[in-house]
Amino acid sequence: MNTTHVIVLVAYVALMIAVGAWFGRKKATASGEDFVLAGRSLPAPVIGGTMLATFVGSGSIIGGANFAYTYGLLPGFLFFTGTIVGTILLIVFARQVRGVAGHTVPELFDQRYGKPVRIVATVMILIAFIGITAYQFTGAGYIIGLITPLDEQTGAIIAAVLITFVALSGGLKSVAWTDFLSAAGIVLALWVALFLVVGVDVGGVSELGAVNADAGVLGGLTVIQMLGFILPTLVLLLGDQNMYQRLAAAKSDRAALLGAVIFCLGSVIMVVPVVMLAVSSALLQPDIEADMAVLSLSGIEFTPAVIGGALLAGAFALIITTGSSYLLTCSSNVVHDLVGQLRSRPPNGAQNLWIGRLAVLAVALLGFVMVNFFPSVLALQMYAYTMYGVTITPVLLAGIFWKRATGPGALAALLTGAVATLYWEISGRSAELNSVIVALPAAVLALAVVSLLSHRRVPTDVKVP
Structure with a gap:
């Protein structure tokens, strides 16, 4: 146990608790609107920081690092192209998204397709x-x-408690501001570690190209297999309810647009050191568990104790805030798309606040159970991204940009995407080819065919976004 690492981590945890407690005050979080959308008050830097920290959590520091460690430098960068392309498209869509975004994506589905689509979409999102x-x-x-x-299982329990606390305390206000601080901290720690590890321990950037080079340009993967790792991130990002909520929480259209730009630039700045550090780890530590590719470089044999502690604390920060963000967005789905739709009299603001907090607890418990069914973070990441991306994203984008999309078409896409993903995962075929390659075309085809068959002229009094 490294005392410096412990001190740095404890200091970070104390800061997160303080920020959560500050924004959890009754004055700062007085209603469901404050809890879910931060009172629509966030400035552009905080929007960009929270979008970055929300999307770049375990999936990048551990899942993406696992991939780069296993397949090499070029495949590692290709893995993240879905993130970069997705952020660029969000810049294009930012103002339009803010104009139609509400509390949740299923809320938009209700306006566009009807209540049955809203309910089914909520289940898929959860x-x-x-x-x-x-x-x-x-x-x-x-x-x-x-x-x-402590062992990793005990550590996961402690992490689950902390993640749940941050989400329960101040809602999006506390999550967004802790995200902003976390994003700044991890970027600094990653780049300092990169210069030390690549420049000193590895001996230069040129050495990194040797990792898995004899397996071919794509590290032994086919083009279709590589696409199977790129697409899940892209389709999740384009339809991610967290991104839409954060754009909706901006204090103005201009803040939303600038926040999306900051998110795009931050993604590039974040991806470069993650990939290069993971590949460096493959050279320096060829026999470690791939999930630990970046985290293991915090050891004093690679980086000074303070830098290693900052790297671990920064990664921990991203993971905590990402987990809190997804707990929070699940909570908003339960409040607005399940309870709010099933009750004859919608809950008031104070009731929504407490229902949301109970939902956070329930989702955290279910998440802790689910994690035991997947062999690695990368495997669970690909499943979760695909399940959301092939069901929600086609329906969402069609609802905004295609006037011929219909409720039956949306239902067909939701169900087809979910069934195809689950079949591919349960049958074990995802070990060779990720399920997105099969499930995404199937969902889009179902959406297009059923919508065209069921399309009727839209009444003039129905607004199509």
């Missing part, structure tokens, strides 16, 4: 987001296991 929350627990457990004598 299934996917519980998975994304689950692997944040695992990632944070890895870090606690590295820093303390």
Whole structure:
């Protein structure tokens, strides 16, 4: 156990608790609107920081690092192209998204397709987001296991408690501001570690190209297999309810647009050191568990104790805030798309606040159970991203940009995408080819065919976004 690492991590946890407690005050979070959308008050830097920290959690520091460690430098960068392309498209769509975004994506589906689509979409979102929350627990457990004598399972339990606390306290206000601080901290730690590890331990950037080079340009993967790792991130990002909520929480259209730009630039700045550090780890530590590719470089044999501690604390920060964000968005789905629709009299603001907090607890427990059914963070990441991306994203984009999309078409896409993903995962075929390659075309085809067959002239009094 490294005392410096422990001190740095404890200082970070204390800061997160303080920020959560500050925004959890009754004055700062007085209603469901404050809890879910931060009172629509966030400035552009905070929007960009929270979008970055929300999307770059265990999936990047552990899942993406696992991939780069296993397949090499070029495949590692290609893995993240879905993230970069998705952020660019969000810049294009930012103002339009803010104009139509409400509390949740299913709320938009209700306006566009009807209540049945809203309910089914809510179930799909919860299934996917519980998975994304689950692997944040695992990632944070890895870090606690590295820093303390505790095992990874105990660390995951501690992480689950902390993640749940941050989400329960101040809602999006506390999550967004802790995200902003976490994003700044991890970027600094990653780049300092990169210069030390690549420049000193590895001996230069040129050495990194040798990792898995004899397996071919794509590290032994076919083009279709590589696409199977790129697409899940892209389709999740384009339809991610977290991104839409954050754009909706901006204090103005201009803040939303600038926030999306900051998110795009931050993604590039974040991806470069993650990939290069993971590939460096493959050279320096060829026999470690791939999930630990970046985190293990915090050891004093690679980086000074303070830098290693900052790297672990920064990664821990991203994971905590990502987990909190997904817990929070699941909570908003339960409040607005399930309870709010099933009750004859919608809950008031104070009731929504408490229902949301109970939902956070329930989702956290389900996530902790789910994580035990997948062999690695990367495997769970690909499943969760695909489940959301092939069901929600086609329906969402069609609802905004295609006037011929219909309720039956949306239902067909939701169900087809979910069934195809689950079949591919349960049958074990995802070990060779990720399910997105099959499920996404199937969902889009179902949406297009059923919508065209069921399309009727839209009444003039019905607004189509």
